[in-house]
Amino acid sequence: MTETTDTGVTRAEYCAIACAEVFRGDGEVMASAFGTAPALGARLARLTFAPDLVLTDGDAALVDGAPPLGARPDELVFESHMPYRRVFDVVWSGRRNLIMMASQIDRTGNQNISAIGPWAHPKAQLVGVRGAPGNTVNHSTSYWVPNHSTRSFVEQVDVVSGVGYARAAAAGPSAERFHEIRRVVSNLGVFDFATPDKVMRLASVHPGVSVDDVVAATGFALVVPDDVPQTRLPTPEELDLLRNVLDPTSLRDREVSA
Amino acid sequence: MGDKQMTLDEFVGELSSGMTLGIGGWGSRRKPMAAVRAILRSDLSDLTVVSYGGPDVGLLCAAGKVAKVVYGFVTLDSIPTDPHFKAARQSGAVEAMEVDEGMFYLGLLAASQRVPFLPTRSGLGSDVLTVNPSLRTVRSPYDDGEELVAMPALHLDAAVVHVNRADAAGSGQILGPDPFFDELFLGAADRRFVTTEKLVPTRQLAEEGPIQTMCISRLLTDGVIETPGGAHFTACVPDYGRDEGFQREYVAAAGDPDAWAAFTERYLAADEESYQAATRVAADERAAARAAKEGA
Numbered sequence: 001m002t003e004t005t006d007t008g009v010t011r012a013e014y015c016a017i018a019c020a021e022v023f024r025g026d027g028e029v030m031a032s033a034f035g036t037a038p039a040l041g042a043r044l045a046r047l048t049f050a051p052d053l054v055l056t057d058g059d060a061a062l063v064d065g066a067p068p069l070g071a072r073p074d075e076l077v078f079e080s081h082m083p084y085r086r087v088f089d090v091v092w093s094g095r096r097n098l099i100m101m102a103s104q105i106d107r108t109g110n111q112n113i114s115a116i117g118p119w120a121h122p123k124a125q126l127v128g129v130r131g132a133p134g135n136t137v138n139h140s141t142s143y144w145v146p147n148h149s150t151r152s153f154v155e156q157v158d159v160v161s162g163v164g165y166a167r168a169a170a171a172g173p174s175a176e177r178f179h180e181i182r183r184v185v186s187n188l189g190v191f192d193f194a195t196p197d198k199v200m201r202l203a204s205v206h207p208g209v210s211v212d213d214v215v216a217a218t219g220f221a222l223v224v225p226d227d228v229p230q231t232r233l234p235t236p237e238e239l240d241l242l243r244n245v246l247d248p249t250s251l252r253d254r255e256v257s258a
Numbered sequence: 259m260g261d262k263q264m265t266l267d268e269f270v271g272e273l274s275s276g277m278t279l280g281i282g283g284w285g286s287r288r289k290p291m292a293a294v295r296a297i298l299r300s301d302l303s304d305l306t307v308v309s310y311g312g313p314d315v316g317l318l319c320a321a322g323k324v325a326k327v328v329y330g331f332v333t334l335d336s337i338p339t340d341p342h343f344k345a346a347r348q349s350g351a352v353e354a355m356e357v358d359e360g361m362f363y364l365g366l367l368a369a370s371q372r373v374p375f376l377p378t379r380s381g382l383g384s385d386v387l388t389v390n391p392s393l394r395t396v397r398s399p400y401d402d403g404e405e406l407v408a409m410p411a412l413h414l415d416a417a418v419v420h421v422n423r424a425d426a427a428g429s430g431q432i433l434g435p436d437p438f439f440d441e442l443f444l445g446a447a448d449r450r451f452v453t454t455e456k457l458v459p460t461r462q463l464a465e466e467g468p469i470q471t472m473c474i475s476r477l478l479t480d481g482v483i484e485t486p487g488g489a490h491f492t493a494c495v496p497d498y499g500r501d502e503g504f505q506r507e508y509v510a511a512a513g514d515p516d517a518w519a520a521f522t523e524r525y526l527a528a529d530e531e532s533y534q535a536a537t538r539v540a541a542d543e544r545a546a547a548r549a550a551k552e553g554a
Contacts, residue, residue: 059435059436060435060436061435081435083435083436083437083438084284084436084438084439085363085437085438085439088360088363091360092360092378092379092380114356114385115347119356119385119389120389121350122347122348123348124344124348125339125343125344125347125348126338126339127331127332127333127338127339128311128329128330128331128332128333128356129330129331129356129357129358129359129384129385129386130330130331130358130359131330131358131359131360131380132358132384133358133361133380133381133382133383133384133386134358134359134360134361134378134379134380134381136383136384137379137380137382137383138379138380159385159389160383160384160385160388161384161385162384163382163383163384167383167384168382168383170383171382171383172382172405173404173405174379174382174404174405174406175379175382175383177379177404178379179383
């Protein structure tokens with residue numbers, strides 16, 4: 001049973017709204033979104049406050065409009081061919097905004113999807129760094145962590161795949177020039193790096209979550225402002241789009257149930 | 259035009275132990291699996307495998323054919339990781355060079371352009387540079403003075419890719435939506451092999467798809483092998499999608515030595531034709547089991 005607040009909005013819906021906000025104000029950039037909440041967020045942004053956003057079909061095309069999750073290929077309206085080789089042109093041009101997932105994330109925004117334990121002798125080999133090193137130094141990158149815990153929010157990631165603020169600064173101006181870790185969205189709250197030394201700050205908690213819950217689930221000293229707002233409510237239009245247009249079969253509740 | 263047709267055994271005969279082998283496709287999509295299976299049956303060993311990795315990497319690791327893997331990821335797409343590659347990395351059985359997938363692209367491009375490296379921002383600040391201490395940066399000789407990663411050419415002794423259609427002279431046609439980096443794998447290699455779902459007369463290529471699907475020129479190929487179902491169990495659209503049921507069977511078997519021995523015996527011990535027949539039987543069995551479950 002999905003827990004709801006008295007507004008009837010589920011946790012998964014707050015997560016989708018928080019992911020949508022990542023795409024606000026970017027204009028005509030390619031949105032790439034991994035995970036259910038990010039996929040819903042990008043589509044929601046495209047249908048509402050970010051109409052110029054360019055969405056992909058997750059394969060080799062850019063699509064018009066915002067197809068529902070699980071849409072069949074014959075329901076899509078293609079607007080451009082976007083095979084992987086061309087995706088790199090977009091990455092390197094900077095005309096992209098991405099939400100990717102993180103097995104581990106740390107205080108300065110480093111992300112790990114490569115391996116748990118030392119890279120040379122991993123306790124667990126994960127998928128590999130993929131495009132994370134290149135993404136993070138070329139265009140705005142955010143992260144989605146559906147299982148916020150002291151295992152995922154760690155003091156120091158085991159293998160720096162996506163580059164955080166301190167590492168980018170240490171690597172020099174070429175690494176910092178286009179670097180931005182915009183936000184981290186988890187099942188508990190939203191985080192940014194809006195502090196003088198660019199370390200992770202609690203930007204909002206999802207309704208139903210306390211600041212103490214977040215602090216307890218985080219494996220490093222999170223910056224917690226005196227007043228922590230709640231993640232904003234979806235508008236009635238946004239709720240209708242989420243529930244009746246983009247995700248009528250509630251895939252979102254399978255990813256985040258609390 | 260010369261006739262470049264050959265058999266899988268002749269393809270394997272062109273390779274030797276210790277070679278660096280590039281394998282086309284991406285994850286669990288359009289992998290030259292018949293060629294991989296032929297290597298599994300051979301006595302080749304100590305290969306360096308360069309791949310946008312999928313079950314090609316996993317199978318070769320499981321068979322002890324691999325000394326080193328060069329990759330940005332190894333994934334089965336619908337299943338996040340490959341169990342055999344995971345095991346090989348965790349036991350230290352294989353050496354690894356893990357780079358950003360864009361760096362990987364530039365490494366192939368550099369090799370195919372015969373330049374020693376190509377500059378990129380990708381990799382800066384990440385552990386790709388610390389876990390691969392041989393990687394270097396380069397400073398721009400112009401006024402900007404930017405310091406970038408010098409991605410070295412990924413030179414390949416041999417490469418093999420799988421396409422939907424090809425002619426006997428080695429022109430390849432990719433009918434699916436993404437040609438991936440197959441052209442660059444071939445461009446980066448000394449010996450270049452294309453396996454194809456179907457061999458057709460050159461004249462027929464234009465009937466199969468528009469000119470932009472004819473993306474592998476015979477300038478890039480030394481050998482062509484017709485292998486129907488040659489990408490199974492990875493996806494080879496529009497000819498066929500990924501065999502998800504078989505992929506799940508592959509993953510389940512990998513978790514247990516006895517189950518893996520049985521899987522190897524059933525599917526991989528004999529030739530390609532036997533493999534294709536055995537997988538058809540397996541698909542029928544899964545369909546029957548599904549029907550029985552739904553009927554129950």
